[in-house]
Amino acid sequence: MARQRAFSGTPWEEKVGYCRAMRVGQQIFVSGTAPSDGQGGTFAPGDAYAQTKRCFEIIQRALEELGADLSDVVRTRIYVTDMGRWEEVGRAHQELFADHPPCNTTVEIPALINPDMLVEIEVEALCDEAPAPEFPLARLQSRAQSRPQRMILGRPIEPATLPPATGTELDEGCFD
Numbered sequence: 001m002a003r004q005r006a007f008s009g010t011p012w013e014e015k016v017g018y019c020r021a022m023r024v025g026q027q028i029f030v031s032g033t034a035p036s037d038g039q040g041g042t043f044a045p046g047d048a049y050a051q052t053k054r055c056f057e058i059i060q061r062a063l064e065e066l067g068a069d070l071s072d073v074v075r076t077r078i079y080v081t082d083m084g085r086w087e088e089v090g091r092a093h094q095e096l097f098a099d100h101p102p103c104n105t106t107v108e109i110p111a112l113i114n115p116d117m118l119v120e121i122e123v124e125a126l127c128d129e130a131p132a133p134e135f136p137l138a139r140l141q142s143r144a145q146s147r148p149q150r151m152i153l154g155r156p157i158e159p160a161t162l163p164p165a166t167g168t169e170l171d172e173g174c175f176d
Contacts, residue, residue: 001025006065008058010036021062028066028125032079033058034117045116048085052078052092055121063125070096072125075103079120083108089119 005019013019021030035043035051036058044050056070063069076097080089086106093104102123112120 004066006062008062020058021066023066023068023127026127026129028063028068028072028127030059030062030123030125032120032122033062034112034114034120042114042116046118048080048082048088048118049092051117051119052089052121053096055119056092056096059121059123063123067129068125068127071100072127073097073100073102073123074126075124076105077122078104078106079109079112080106081109081111081118085118 001024004023006021006023007013008020010020018031020033021028033055035054037043042051043054060070063072076093078089078093080086083106089106112118
């Protein structure tokens with residue numbers, strides 16, 4: 001069965017050897033997602049509610065890349081470093097999933113990779129349709145239509161010079 005992967009570009013993906021999310025058929029699995037600020041730090045240190053929302057923003061981008069969104073989520077797993085903050089985390093979760101509640105597990109863990117991170121979330125989604133081929137014909141055709149059709153070395157050729165007859169009509173140095 002074909003697999004599609006989504007990467008967020010964090011250095012951890014290459015260092016540890018994982019992807020942010022993977023789609024296999026109609027299922028999408030999203031790795032544990034921490035509240036990264038996108039620059040190597042923690043988003044909203046000390047604010048469990050904001051960190052939870054940030055985790056789901058990152059998750060939503062990965063789901064979209066694989067043809068889904070939060071409404072397709074069927075299971076969430078939430079890891080918190082302080083169960084006393086469960087209400088903040090739960091409020092953010094409820095705001096996002098009130099209309100389509102998934103199964104949920106919330107557990108307390110001793111720590112996350114950065115001490116100021118309070119929450120990490122992983123999800124599983126189930127989509128109605130199988131994924132589109134990685135390079136569908138329609139996508140290739142739309143790309144081709146958005147570019148000039150007559151090009152040499154990636155540059156458009158003016159109709160008056162078709163076909164180029166001399167070296168001066170081409171980019172300098174192209175006959176190296």
